[in-house]
Amino acid sequence: MPPPPLTPTSAAGVIARFLKAREVDRVFALCGGHIMPIWMRIDAEGIPIVDVRDERAAVYMAHAHAELTGKLGVALVTAGPGVTNAMTGIANAHVARAPVLVLSGLPPRPQENRGALQDIVHTDLVRTLTRYARSVREPALVLQELDEAVARAFGQGGDPGPVYLDFPADTLRAEVPPAVQLDEHFRPKARPVLLPDPAQVRAAVDCLWSARRPLVISGRGARGAGSELMQFLDRLGAPYLDTGESKGIVPDDHASVVAAMRGSVMTEADVVLTVGRRLDFQLAY
DSSP states (O other): OOOOOOOTTBHHHHHHHHHHHTTOOOEEEOOOGGGHHHHHHHHHTTOOEEEOSSHHHHHHHHHHHHHHHSSOEEEEOOSTHHHHHHHHHHHHHHHHTOOEEEEEEEOOGGGTTTTOTTOOOHHHHHGGGSSEEEEOOOGGGHHHHHHHHHHHHTTTTSOOOOEEEEEEHHHHHSBOOGGGOOHHHHSOOOOOOOOOOHHHHHHHHHHHHHOSSEEEEEOGGGTTOHHHHHHHHHHHOOOEEOOTTTTTSSOTTSTTBOSTTHHHHHHHOSEEEEESOOOOGGGTO
């Protein structure tokens, strides 16, 4: 018998409506049988699909979109080789801490672990490269898992970064119970503002004002705070090093910017303040 029609209240339809409600304005994808229900409903919701020739490109594009817009990047890849091809892109987003949602499919539930086409446990492959990785087999859990995955992508509960969800093909065609299609899941969520401990702020201020040669280094976490960072540099009078993660948030002609003397200022600094930047190999740990 033919499969049931794909309605807006099917799991695939709910996924597409969720993405639209969360202001996703394009999805980067490569077509495949296991994800056709999502593909069709995304198109029905009027979300443009940017078709690619390799799944890595889909994730790279979603990553770049997230970096440039500050919004969620979304990649849609099919099961099996679609996911394995995408893994290099997922790893890149993982290192860059970019908010990317990767969606994929699975064989129908009755065929799982029976040698079905592209029957692979994707979550085992991507778990170490993502902030959240789940297979969603119950239609009633689709919205809950999407909500959780996007929250994790934007850094709730840890660092921001890529997240992964996949769905069996029959789950995508099944109806989501009306009782769980709650508006609170569809609404865009404000990112929480976590205020620092005032005592720690005072201790940091004392440390900076007592320093003779303070140095400020910015990273990914400083994006969106360029004006505040420049005001801070003007007040502190410290040299400033940008990195590839935050290039351009402070103009090159700002008085604090150091370029040619990077090695010297890093060696001579007695206090180093990092703003959203890990002390990785590029900064000699």
